[in-house]
Structures are given as structure tokens and as C-alpha cells.
Amino acid sequence: MFNQGTNFNTINIGMNITSGNLKILNTGTVFSFKNQSIKFDLDPQLQITVSFKDDVIDTKPRLSGIGHTADHAELILINFNDYGGRGYVEPVRIGNIGNNNIYFFFWATMIGSEKPTKKLEYTFYLEEPTDGN
Numbered sequence: 001m002f003n004q005g006t007n008f009n010t011i012n013i014g015m016n017i018t019s020g021n022l023k024i025l026n027t028g029t030v031f032s033f034k035n036q037s038i039k040f041d042l043d044p045q046l047q048i049t050v051s052f053k054d055d056v057i058d059t060k061p062r063l064s065g066i067g068h069t070a071d072h073a074e075l076i077l078i079n080f081n082d083y084g085g086r087g088y089v090e091p092v093r094i095g096n097i098g099n100n101n102i103y104f105f106f107w108a109t110m111i112g113s114e115k116p117t118k119k120l121e122y123t124f125y126l127e128e129p130t131d132g133n
Helices: none
Strands: 022-031 038-043 046-053 062-068 072-078 092-097 100-111 117-127
Touching: 022 038, 022 100, 038 117, 046 092, 046 100
Parallel strands: 046 072
Antiparallel strands: 022 117, 038 046, 062 072, 092 100, 100 117
8 A cells, every 4th residue: 555645756666577487578558540550669670560451352350470571570460350359369479689589469459430440459578598598
């Protein structure tokens, strides 16, 4: 319980969150602006872009795989127009920073009806090498 006299502007709490042996680098929710792509800069040497596309011919939801270069990955979510949301069943490795593996987990939900956009809930995980590896 906080003391009534606590000055919150002077509190510096360094919080670390883990899930199993993985450190949570960042987690949150972001809304795309008018259904545009969302870009995450994890490190100057690792970026990921999440794009949303609609395919009127093949209307089943799918991922276009993760296309990538040495420092950039793009995940294209095709027909992710579900109000209940869609995403990965488990985190997927998207790259590394130094000797640390980086994993990405997301859930995308369509919101709105007249001018729908996407809500993306995400988590980035860091897997540090274990001793002896």
C-alpha cells in the first residue's frame, strides 16, 4: 500500500518481467492509423513491420510468412478482419540482437465497422544464452 505522502514523481522502479526463462522486452497494445502498417524498432539492427492486407479472391485469413533481410522482418496479415482477433498460437523467433534470440507474439483484432482499423496486442521476448552455451 502506498503512503499518502508518497511523491510519485521521485519513484524510480526498475521492473523486470519474465515468462519462463524469457525476458519481456516490450509488451503493449497499438492501434493502426487508418489500417496502415505498424513498425517496431527493437534495435538499430532489428526492425519488424506488421502490415494488413485484404485479398478479395482468397478470403481466408493467413500470414504471408515473415519476409526478412538481416535487419528487418515484415509480417503481412492477410484478411485479419475478425472482431474476435487472430494471431500466433505461440511466440515465433524473428531474429537476434547479439547472442540473444528475439521472439514475437501478437493478437490482431479488427475494430470499428464503417472505417475499421486494427488493434495489435504484442509482446517481444528476449532469450539470453544459458551458461555453457
